[in-house]
Amino acid sequence: MLFCPLCANMLLVEPDITDTRFYCQTCPYVFHIKNKVVTKVPLVRKVVDSDVFGGEEAWKSADQVEVECPVCHHKRAGIIDIQVSLAPEPKTSFLRCRNPSCEHQWQKK
Template sequence: MEFCPTCGNMLLYELPNTGHSARFFCPTCPYVCQIEKRVKIKRHMRLVKKAVDPIFSENDQQNLPTTDTTCPACNYGKAAFYQVQIRSADEPMTTFYICKRETCRNHWRED
């Protein structure tokens, strides 16, 4: 899909006639782009995963508020929590929990 560099409309394809080769043309302005007979092969770049920074660092996790909730992994009764809006604005926020037991530190979420 190609777009006109002058007006931004989508270019249309015109089959080759006796007078000209195949081309793209703009239906609203006089822009015309001739199509070469030789095909250009473009090499695709491999995508590299970008390093993701954590939302909260270890220091931030120590300052989170705590609540009385049970960890599903170790049944400890205290957990730190934070809320993030990960869906659309009309949906409720998602609550993420971190177990406060030093040996567990399990992470879970509640939608």
């Protein structure tokens, strides 16, 4: 952003027939753009914890139930109950296989 040196208002861009220029809305100041300046700023993505259940500590302290894993058929799983919607509905149960080589997660139906 550039500002007018006369009145300190923000300059606006106006494409002209011969060139592009900055101009001020309140005073007659005009700045002709001679060179094109392009700056590329790479997007730095924020690292987000993909486990919305509270991470590994929440699964370690989760209650254990006897249920069969649909992937490895292990007989024990951890269970966490979470209120998914704002509506007055019952909590949704999510399970995670206790087999260290599997750790499959699924929703209780």
